[in-house]
Amino acid sequence: MSKVEPFQAHHFDDVEQQHEASWLGMWVFLATEVMFFGGMFAGYFVYRHWYLQAFAAASNHLDVLLGGINTAVLICSSFTVALAVHSAETDRRKPLIAFLLLTIVLGLAFLGIKFYEYHTKFEEHLVPGSSFSFEASLARPAEIFFSFYFAMTGMHALHMIIGIGLMTALIFQARRGRFSSFYYTPVELTGLYWHFVDIVWIFLFPLLYLLGRHL
């Protein structure tokens, strides 16, 4: 058996096996996430097919500019998290912490803009429920559109909050010098998770904000 590193768990033969196991575990987890969001996407597609006109009309009430800015913010955060992983890989602690911080800031910026959007929807009576108001003939299906809008973007935001929590924990660990070019699996896997959350948004944005506009 090879030399046992301090971060190697007792039940693995070597560091490489441990790393491969963690890596595969994360990908399997992301597969479950795809199915989780997939359920909502399936529902969205069914109703979009049924209520094309109402979905287009409701979609026009979303703010493309803010959605677009948020998309840019998230893509930037994917870049910064990739740089964080690269810093860990090349054994540079300060840039690692800085890029993680930057990613968190971008994540918070996204959530802030999202919250502002939710707030506007609330003021415009577009939150499903008793106070929902919309052009009468399309009100019911438009309410379904907004149900999906809030369920899908809400679930996405929840994933971002979890990601921000994970990166905060990584910063504390990085400060204690836990990561080096020999061992940075947690940074790598959190990065993977963050990319996944971004990709979900890359699907959500056109589906919710853009598709209706061409009709």
Next chain:
Amino acid sequence: MNVSEVERREHYLNVNYGIRSWLLTTDHKRIAWLYLLSVTLFFFIGGFFATLIRLELLTPQGDLVQAETYNKLFTMHGVTMIFFFLIPSIPAVLGNFLVPMMIGARDLAFPRLNLASWYIFILGGAFTVMAAAAGGVDTGWTFYTPYSSIYSNTHVVLTVVGIFVTGFSSILTGLNFIVTIHKMRAPGMTWFRLPLFIWAHYATSIIFVLGTPVIAITLVLVALERIFRLGIFDPALGGDPVLFQHLFWFYSHPAVYIMVLPAMGVVSELIACFSRKRVFGYSVVAFASLGIAVIGFLVWGHHMFVSGQSVHAGMIFSLLSFLVAIPSAIKVFNWTATLYKGSISYDAPMLYALGFIGLFTIGGLTGLFLATLGIDVHVHDTYFVIAHFHYIMVGGSVMGYLGGIHFWWPKMTGRRYPEGWARLAALIIFIGFNLTFFPQFVLGYIGMPRRYHVYPPEFQVLNVMSTAGASILAVGYLLPLTYLIWSLRYGTVAGRNPWGARGLEWETPSPPPTENFERTPIVTEGAYAYEKAPEEISTLGRPAHV
């Protein structure tokens, strides 16, 4: 080896003591015990609801409970048995204990995640028990909308949250198994040397990780609709209740294979051991497990033949449902072929395995009746369906589970159970089971609908037979509970390999040491090499001290 020697040697049970050493353990073998205790508890809770159902159905009138209570009883019976007993039973208990041991690993890939999955399971169970204690839920275990999301006045949200939470324990278990089987196999343990138990658990894990998230999000949407009146499934709000059924069965039909695939894995081990032969057509049986997992994802619409889905969809789902029968039939034929010219012994685990084959065949063939569009319209929502799925789930899964528990009991505890009592219990369960559920095929065929607490008097004879069978079945289930507990203290000491079985788990002492093996085994032979001596299948079998 005598008793005092077993007690002196350090193993996973005596390495440390106290409640903390169990509640904070990351040893897969101890976590298996945590699961064993909890699923046993849930089994008897679910059994209690079943008892009340069968008592009510003794007479045509509603003289024990009223309709509302009856609705809650069958709902809580279904929810408890499916989500808290059948789904975790074999994977979380036997799988947890055996997956690392069978592949020659020291633990699952993620031991802390494994413990977390048990806590998540218990948390979900607590929500569901709370819902039951607060007055129960009456939607049926299927939670069909809009009844569940709008009209039911019972504790739907609490129950749904319980199932949602428990789902994550399934996901984590499946994830752990997949990674462990891919990455933790001992040197020489190639994919086609793996025991079929492992293949079955691999297939089950795929369903765990791909199916469970879908039921999770579906139940979230039901809860959102119920709490915030989001119109997603309620037709009055423009939603589509059939969409709910699609999403629900997308998980819940594959969930049937979650319940039966692991039992098939157990049966493969038992049949090989007690007929002293290699499993006939090993690789075909292995691929049949994967085939069931894959095709099982494409058949959900056969639950919805009368739900207003299009006739064309119905025809395609019917065809696909016939297809999924093929890998199941392959397994049954291959087990039978394994028995052929084997040197068969009828120990208790083998009785359960043989019971499984017979009852699963009946359950599977009646499944083909139900997959046929025309017949399904006739027997839909009757006791025929109830009998069919109990033949699969109780006749199949529970038989496999009990067979497995008996087979590996000496490994888990270091003690043997009393063989005579165990054979008697297996026989009582087989008789009780058939007396309970066979009359229900007839009841359903002549038109008794499911989920009613009253029925026309002409159905009474068959219902009395069924209730009598259930009483026998209850005795059959209480017997193993009693003698297995008894054997913990008074059972004879088992030794390494009481069955003369092949497989890495039998080459380590019983109970195994915390790290499972005295040294990492190097595997030199495929599973079920019953024509070879145990020491020829790996470097471990060459005993260090005999």
